[in-house]
Amino acid sequence: MSLPSEVDIAIIGAGAAGLGAARALENSGLSLIVLEARDRVGGRGHTIMAAPDILFDVGCGWLHSADQNSFVQIAKQLNFEIDKTRPPWREQGFDAVFPPKERLDFIQALDDFYDRAEEAAKSGRDSAASACLEPGNRWNPMIDAISTYVNGCELDQVSISDMEAYQDSEINWRIRRGYGALMAAYGAPCPLALNTQVTLIDHSGPRVGIETSRGTLSAAKVIVTVPTNLIADESIRFYPALPAKVDAARGLPLGLADKVTLALDQPDALPRDGNLRGATMRTAMGGYHLRPFGQACIEGFFGGHFAQELENAGDGALAAQAIDEIVALLGSDYRRRLKPLAESRWAHDPFARGSYSHALPGHAGARAVLAAPVDGRLFFAGEATSPNFFSTAHGARDSGERAAREVVAEIATR
Structure with missing residues (x-):
């Protein structure tokens, strides 16, 4: 106009x-x-058709705290179908990639970290969330990786008081x-x-x-x-x-969380709405959502400094990294079965310059x-x-x- x-x-x-x-x-x-x-x-909410049959939310994709989320009622009013499939974030479909005993050990370490952060926040004295990591815990790099997805940055940049102020009912839905x-x-x-x-x-x-x-x-x-x-x-x-x-x-500041979607040949070999994560003991790693909505694709997530490095490497770097990681986890056959479709580069978007805010x-x-x-x-x-x-x-x-x-x-x- x-x-x-x-x-x-x-x-x-x-x-x-x-x-x-x-x-x-x-x-x-x-x-x-x-x-x-x-x-x-x-x-920072943008949906594209990455392929004729593959929808991709380049930005936000989850109705977090869906029982309190005002967009749920809006979706109903506008006749947008809500998918209530549970997110697969804490699950893992490949025992050989991340053995169950190891996975439970990691989840326990993650939960213990959040418990310590909750206690620390009660003191009223703010500090970096990294102070709540257990010294020497072998899972610390991967707990930091989770922070890069959740906060867009590593834990040394996150305020404990702010992290604990965030309300999460842990009910997460999606818009089909x-x-x-x-x-x-x-x-x-x-x-x-x-x-x-x-x-x-x-x-x-x-x-x-x-x-x-x-x-x-x-x-x-x-x-x-x-x-x-x-x-x-x-x-x-x-x-x-x-x-x-x-x-x-x-x-x-806005942290950085980037996403990539890869077309998947022979999708039936992988579980619908599955999760893939390796026990890498690294912070610089991706997390993978297999066949979201049952689509023939894999979505990858990268955050924090690693996402910034990949963005700085230029178009296609997130997809190349995702394919390398998936091949390392599932086998060389996936090199030919995956094809890059689309990726976000929010730090390079001049009108965003990042993904979402965290308090220092x-x-x-x-x-x-x-x-x-x-x-x-x-x-x-x-x-x-x-x-x-x-x-x-x-x-x-x-x-x-x-x-x-x-x-x-x-x-x-x-």
């Missing part, structure tokens, strides 16, 4: 948070526009047509300006001026929903400057700082502002709805 010269409310970013804010305001009687730098909605596809349908009614990159938010005057790649506009209120790395890097600048927001964003040790309080409104005119949302559901799409969506309520309450007091 064309860019209006002025609106009551401008929402910056059409990810889950921006869409949540826009949908919450759609019957408010206020004029609004959602400004999105990409040519699509969804932000894709989480990104659900977000696109959810955002369809929103007034959108795509391919519109915001560079400056000028709140020095009576109205807020917004400079974009397609011109300028003004708004009475602005809801900022962009990822923390863009605020931390000052890709979007504020005038006057907001150093407290920039500092908060820098304490909540000592910075758990930054989420509340980032979420706080400024001067009754600037409001902030996004997964990083969620106190308990950060790093999730529903946490982002709910934060957008929260920011919309703050805007309406502010207008009502005038």
